[in-house]
Each structure stands twice: as C-alpha cells, then as structure tokens.
Amino acid sequence: MALASNSPRASIESKIFYHQGWKELFSVIIGGDEVKMGKPSPEIFLEAAKRLNIEPSSCLVIEDSVPGVTAGKAAGMEVVAVPSIPKQSHLYTSADEIINSLLDLQPEKWGLPQFQDWVEGTLPLEPSYIGGPVIKGFGRGSKVLGIPTANLSAEENSDFLSEHPSGVYFGWAGLSNRGVYKMVMSIGWNPYFNNTEKTIEPWLLHEFHEDFYGEELRLVVVGYIRPEANFPSLERLVAKIHNDKKVAERALDLPLYSKYKDDPLLKTTL
The missing domain is CATH 2.40.30.30 (Riboflavin kinase-like)
Incomplete structure (x- = not known):
C-alpha cells in the first residue's frame, strides 16, 4: 500500500506523525516535491507502482480529488473516488466507482481481501x-x-x-x-x-x-x-x-x- 500526495513530503510526515501506527501501514510514501509533475499528471502514481514493484494495471487508487482521479486513470489504474466536495459527485464520473465515504469501500470488488468487521449488515x-x-x-x-x-x-x-x-x-x-x-x-x-x-x-x-x-x-x-x-x-x-x-x-x-x-x-x- 502506497500513499501518493501532491503535498510536500515534509507536510505528509508531519500529519502522519499525529496518528500512531499510520506511517508503518504504507510500504511507500511519495510527496509532490519528489516528482516533476503532480496530479493530474500520472507521474506520482506510476512512481508509486514502480516502488511497490507492481504493474500499474494491477493497482487500485482511492482518491478524494478530481485531479487525483484524472491522474489515476491516466496511469492506467482502477480508481475509487470518495468525493471531498459534498453533493459534487458528478465531477468524478471518470472514476470506476464513486462511494460516499471510506465506510462504504468494498475491497473484495477489486480482488482484495474483504473487511472482516461487518456484523449482520452493520x-x-x-x-x-x-x-x-x-x-x-x-x-x-x-x-x-x-x-x-x-x-x-x-x-x-x-x-x-x-x-x-x-x-x-x-x-x-x-x-x-x-x-x-x-x-x-x-x-x-x-x-x-x-x-x-x-x-x-x-x-x-x-x-x-x-x-x-x-x-x-x-x-x-x-x-x-x-x-x-x-x-x-x-x-x-x-x-x-x-x-x-x-x-x-x-x-x-x-x-x-x-x-x-x-x-x-x-x-x-x-
């Protein structure tokens, strides 16, 4: 799992610092100042796939921004959009799926392990x-x-x-x-x-x-x-x-x- 953000690497590190254990969840972290072009260019996602040693076509991007969705699709990846702008999901139509929040993410749809914490539909x-x-x-x-x-x-x-x-x-x-x-x-x-x-x-x-x-x-x-x-x-x-x-x-x-x-x-x- 990689984190690829247009934010500078130092900003990413600073924010993650306040959430214990988050940094260790990512095999790769890339900031916008580590590539020539940020999103909507696909460069940052292609570099993330390279560092993960995974083909871009095998990657799933989870994005909250329109430029991020554009970048993910341009990289040849599947994209799930979680719109950061309320009532603006029509701006994200290039994504493969649009969901309301991360609570609604179903990883099994994308060949990933199913979450185990749902209990009787809740x-x-x-x-x-x-x-x-x-x-x-x-x-x-x-x-x-x-x-x-x-x-x-x-x-x-x-x-x-x-x-x-x-x-x-x-x-x-x-x-x-x-x-x-x-x-x-x-x-x-x-x-x-x-x-x-x-x-x-x-x-x-x-x-x-x-x-x-x-x-x-x-x-x-x-x-x-x-x-x-x-x-x-x-x-x-x-x-x-x-x-x-x-x-x-x-x-x-x-x-x-x-x-x-x-x-x-x-x-x-x-």
Missing part, C-alpha cells in the same frame, strides 16, 4: 455521543413519510456532523425521563428531498402518542448501516427506511451493541 463504530433539545424539522417525517423523527440542532452538533460522513447510523436514545429506546438515524442531505444543509434525523423505534419538542434527547451512536442514497419514488424511500429499522432493531439485540443501552450518559443531561 459496521461497529467507536461510540459517539450527541444530544440536545428536540427541534422541529421539515415536517415531512410524520406527514410525508409516516416516520416521526426527533431532529437535533445541526448548529449545536456541528463537530459531530463534520466528523461523520452522510449515511444511516444506529444506536440508543435516552429521552428526558421517559426511558432509553433503540434508534436509527439519518445524517446528511437526504437526496430525495435535496436538502441544502446537512441534518441529524434520529427515529426512535417506539410508538409515542404525542410530540416531545424541547425535551432533552441524548444519543449514543454505535454502528453504521449504509450510505445515503436517492430513490426513484417515495415508496422506495419509505421501504428502504423501514428496512433500515429492521437491521437496526436486530443488530441492537447483539451483545456487541446492546451493552450501550445502559450507558450512564443516556440518563443524564449532556
């Missing part, structure tokens, strides 16, 4: 904690979809939003003094509705008979299900959301995830 994550008062959303959850979400403020949870790629997640929700419930949650722009801002929309998997706007909601996010996606019809969207519910409900009964139901942070104000 990817375990280091727990993340967010919370705040329940706010009014777009009103479409209950009225259009028949799926009442308990939205949280994007502004108050901006760090969480910036750290988590858009997609469907799940975990546990503590609501005021009512109790702790299973939940499945959408993070992102909801392509079917073409949101202009990234939102957090948890669905508490319990039948409530009244609204609870303003009540304190605390979440522990423990796993990932799938990337967000667009759908040709509202019916297809609703069906997929209900399938997400089934996946989350089943997964949260596993000891791997069920242990977080008793997390004390679900029972206290953040």
Whole structure:
C-alpha cells in the first residue's frame, strides 16, 4: 500500500506523525516535491507502482480529488473516488466507482481481501455521543413519510456532523425521563428531498402518542448501516427506511451493541 500526495513530503510526515501506527501501514510514501509533475499528471502514481514493484494495471487508487482521479486513470489504474466536495459527485464520473465515504469501500470488488468487521449488515463504530433539545424539522417525517423523527440542532452538533460522513447510523436514545429506546438515524442531505444543509434525523423505534419538542434527547451512536442514497419514488424511500429499522432493531439485540443501552450518559443531561 502506497500513499501518493501532491503535498510536500515534509507536510505528509508531519500529519502522519499525529496518528500512531499510520506511517508503518504504507510500504511507500511519495510527496509532490519528489516528482516533476503532480496530479493530474500520472507521474506520482506510476512512481508509486514502480516502488511497490507492481504493474500499474494491477493497482487500485482511492482518491478524494478530481485531479487525483484524472491522474489515476491516466496511469492506467482502477480508481475509487470518495468525493471531498459534498453533493459534487458528478465531477468524478471518470472514476470506476464513486462511494460516499471510506465506510462504504468494498475491497473484495477489486480482488482484495474483504473487511472482516461487518456484523449482520452493520459496521461497529467507536461510540459517539450527541444530544440536545428536540427541534422541529421539515415536517415531512410524520406527514410525508409516516416516520416521526426527533431532529437535533445541526448548529449545536456541528463537530459531530463534520466528523461523520452522510449515511444511516444506529444506536440508543435516552429521552428526558421517559426511558432509553433503540434508534436509527439519518445524517446528511437526504437526496430525495435535496436538502441544502446537512441534518441529524434520529427515529426512535417506539410508538409515542404525542410530540416531545424541547425535551432533552441524548444519543449514543454505535454502528453504521449504509450510505445515503436517492430513490426513484417515495415508496422506495419509505421501504428502504423501514428496512433500515429492521437491521437496526436486530443488530441492537447483539451483545456487541446492546451493552450501550445502559450507558450512564443516556440518563443524564449532556
């Protein structure tokens, strides 16, 4: 595995220094100041393949930039694009595959060993904690979809939003003094509705008979299900959301995830 970046080698070394064990994962590291021409020229990728002693046609490039995708294809390599610019995937169409985030990378598609950490259609994550008062959303959850979400403020949870790629997640929700419930949650722009801002929309998997706007909601996010996606019809969207519910409900009964139901942070104000 090689790291080939347009950044100067010293900058790469500096950034990797803060992530213990990362440098040792790469057999080859090349900076933009070590080649004559950076991306979109293929030179840096061809040099990486040479140092790995691998034919370019046997290499898979994972890129977040348009110049990087262009460089990889020009080098005769297969390219998976992970767009760094939200809602701009149409700029990356020369890639062999476009994925929402590295959470969605399937190496087995490219003849590489399959990741072993998926469990019953879910990817375990280091727990993340967010919370705040329940706010009014777009009103479409209950009225259009028949799926009442308990939205949280994007502004108050901006760090969480910036750290988590858009997609469907799940975990546990503590609501005021009512109790702790299973939940499945959408993070992102909801392509079917073409949101202009990234939102957090948890669905508490319990039948409530009244609204609870303003009540304190605390979440522990423990796993990932799938990337967000667009759908040709509202019916297809609703069906997929209900399938997400089934996946989350089943997964949260596993000891791997069920242990977080008793997390004390679900029972206290953040």
